[in-house]
Structure formats: C-alpha cells, structure tokens
Amino acid sequence: MSYFRAIDPFPLESAEHTKLHEFYARLAGGRLATTRCGGCGATTWPPRGFCPECASDRFEWVDLPAEGTVHAFTVQDAGLPAGFDGPRVFAIVKVAGHRIFSILTGADPGAVRVGQRVALAPLRVADDPRGHPRWLPAFRVT
C-alpha cells in the first residue's frame, strides 16, 4: 500500500449534496448568482440558506452582474497548499456592493491594481467522486 492521503478541498456542488446547487448550476452557465431572503428581501454574499437579519430560511435566486472591480489583492508566491500553484493572485472583488473573495486567473501578478475592472471567469476544478463537474467563481482581468 502506498502513502495514504485523502482530502478534498472543493465543495460538493450537485443537488444531492447542497442547498446551494442552483448557484453552481448558474455558475457553470457563466452567471454569478446569490440568494435574496424571502422574509426581509436582503441580498447577501455569499448565498445562504438562513437569513442572519430576520432568521427566515426562505430564499430565491438572483443574478449579480458578472463584472466588478478589485477592492484588495495579494500575490502568493510560496507556501501554497498541495495541489495549488503559485504565483497566485488572491483578490477581494467588489460586485454590486458585495465583497467577493476569489482569485484572478491569467493575470500578470505585477500588473494587478486596486480599482481594476475584472469579469467572472468560472474555473473548472476536479470533478466530484461521482464524476459531476465542479466550478468555482474565479475572475479575470478585462
């Protein structure tokens, strides 16, 4: 038997595993969605199944703009987790007033600037153990 390791850092995205499946279904189609509370109408990022303001668990899906601006960023060169390559540009992206944590793909790390415009660029990662494709809400410089 070889050295044994097992960890999956990616979320389980299919309908059988998460209430937030609709988010990932829309993401696969290039749309950035989140939840609006069915009780008080608050729209939050990230999407959630319970409203921290009014304690409702009713929600509906709404699309956010697929573009935003860089609010803050850092470039990590070393000390990345197994399976993740550097340099890696981590960023907080402002979209319609929401702060979204993500990475910028295909960016020149030396050329990224606060205030720069970026667009949603869904990133396909490893399929889940049952072969369902999985996506993350990454961004790219426009």
Next chain:
Amino acid sequence: MRKVALVGAGVSKFGVRKATYRDLVWEAGKACFDATPGVLPKDVEGLVVGSVMPERTAFQSHISSLAAEALGIRPSALSARTEHMCASGTVGIRYAYAFIAAGLADLVMVLGVEKLNQPSGDEAILNMGTGVDREWEAAFGLTAPPCFALAAQRHMAAYGTSEEQLALVGVKNHTHAAKNPNAHFTKGATLEQVLCSRMISTPLRLFMCSPITDGAAAVLLASEDRARALTDTPVWIRGTGQALDGFQLTSLHEDYAHWPAMRRAAQAAYAMAGVGPHEVDLAEVHDCFAIAELIAYEELGFCRKGEAGPFVAAGRSDYGGDVVVNPRGGLIGCGHPLGATGVAQAAEVFVQLRGEAGARQVTDASLGLTHNNSGMGEHVVMIYGREP
C-alpha cells in the same frame, strides 16, 4: 465569582519535532508538573485540551481522553477539548477559568498540543486550509498568509507603514527567541536577513511569518484557596474578553487595517481587571504575521491607530520601551503549534510575573497580557497580575 490563579506552567520544545502527538503531550505535562511542587496527576480534577486538527495531522480525535490517560489524570469535574483554530489554547483557559470561578472545580490543567509537520510540507499547508471557509475560500487555495497580507497592504497604504517597520517586528521577535531554548528558531535575525528573505505573499516575507511548528504547553489553574496552599507566588487571572467580527474574510471590517473585535475583547478584559493599556508591563500578542503585531499595538491601546510602525521603530515595544511585546519570541520566533500557542503565551506570563524568566526577564513585571486570535476577526485577551 471566585478568584482563579495559575500555579504551574510548562512548555515542550517547539520546532519540527521528531515526536508523536502523544510524545508532545508527555513533554508539556512533565514540564508543568515539574514546575508545580506538591501536585501530582491524581490531584488534578479537570483537563481541557486545546487542539485544532489532530484528525488531519495525527489521525486522532477524542484527544482530551488520550491526554488524560497519557498524563495519569482522572478527571472528576471537567474533561473537554477546545477547537477555535489558532486561539484554541486561550479559549481552553477561559473554560477552565469559568469552571473554577463558578466553584465547579478547584484544580484544572489546560494543555495545548499540535503536531503539524507531515512527511510532505505542502500537505501540512493544505491542512491549514481547514481553518478558513472551505466552500468560499479554501477551495481557491487560501490559507492564512494572503489574509494577513491584505491587512498589511491596507495598513501600508493608509498609514505609510513601511516594509522596514514590518521587518522590525521579525527582527525583534527572532532576537527574543534566541534567548528562549524552547523556541523553534534560536539564531536571531538581522534587518537585512528579514528584508531579503523569500516573499511569501506580498508584502509579507518569510521572516515576517510564523512557521509550521510542532509543540505543546500546559498550565495549571487553581481556585484561590488551593492556589494559596500550593504556592506563595500564584499568578492571578485579572480579566478576560473575547469578541468576534466574523469568519469569512468578506464578513470582516471593509478596511482590513481595522480589527474592531480585538479592541472590544481588550476593552472587556481591561474593564474586568480595572487597568488600562499603559499599566501592562509585558504582552504576549498573536504575531502570526508581523502585521498582526503592529495592528495589535493599536487595537490593544499601546499606541494610536496608524502609529504602530513608528512605535516598533522607536523600540517602544521592546525591553526598555513602553511595554515588552513577545518576550518569549512570539509566534514568529517560537513557531505556532496552533492549540499550544495560547497556552504557551500564558506560560510565559506565568514565569515573567514570578521573576523566573531568566535572560528574558522583564524588569519588575507585575501585569501581563496575552492576545490570541483566529484570523483577523476573532480575538481573545487575558490579563494576569502578580496581585489578585
């Protein structure tokens, strides 16, 4: 509430250890019992173990019972594990404190332990991703360095904090660690070494970061009567506070140079102790990254917002200054075995307030503070005094 004091403390060697999880429990437990004459394992009524990820790093849960058995403690009043990422140790001390203050126990050990290093280094770092939100953060490869790098970027932009001022935190804490035989790093560091060390996450360089470290620490807490019976020099818990702003990065204050939860936790602890920041002789603060120590000066009230860079540059956080910050070498110099860190901070305050810190002794230390955090938005502060 009853008064509660530390009556013993011990720390294992910190580092990349050729030791198992249980070996580290034995080392810290042995050191703590050796430092507490008159107490044997059978006398201890409770055990709280602070530990973050033994399930990942040692294929082991159920660890408070493992540690009790390893040390010969048979809990009759309290047995529990605390997991609160990097602040697990201090969260454990608060539980033991509350139990004793409420009259539910008289003598409780708090032990923090972590065996983080693995045969492959990037796997050890992957494990650290369990401390951020898997779905919205860790899936992108996020661990702690980029989070604190965002705070450093913002502090530099807003207040003119320089790379050299960040580096001076690394120099100070590596220099302090050189006088601590239990530290991960004991060679010290020059300003040039820190500024020329490898870039980890802009603008944080290697010597501005705490390393991946194995280690354990233990303290014994006692009720007032038991403490006075055991020692002439107990170290009293005077105040404690905990506050949270949020878990995910995007739930925190929009300006990452502001950590309001730390300010609230400190204010609660100061109010309970009836003291102010300028009375603190030494502070063990959570310098997981150099920027965290700078922001701690501000949020703990040692200096005003934005003045932390000049504060460290003028030596005001070193021996001979306003307050000695991280005399044991901090997380940057000692390393950061997550669950052990908060307990090791308490152990340092214990020896300092008893005048037993040797080459690291802060002159006439009578009031000590510890600050432990889990990310930028979750903070715990303790205040200890030579007087009750």
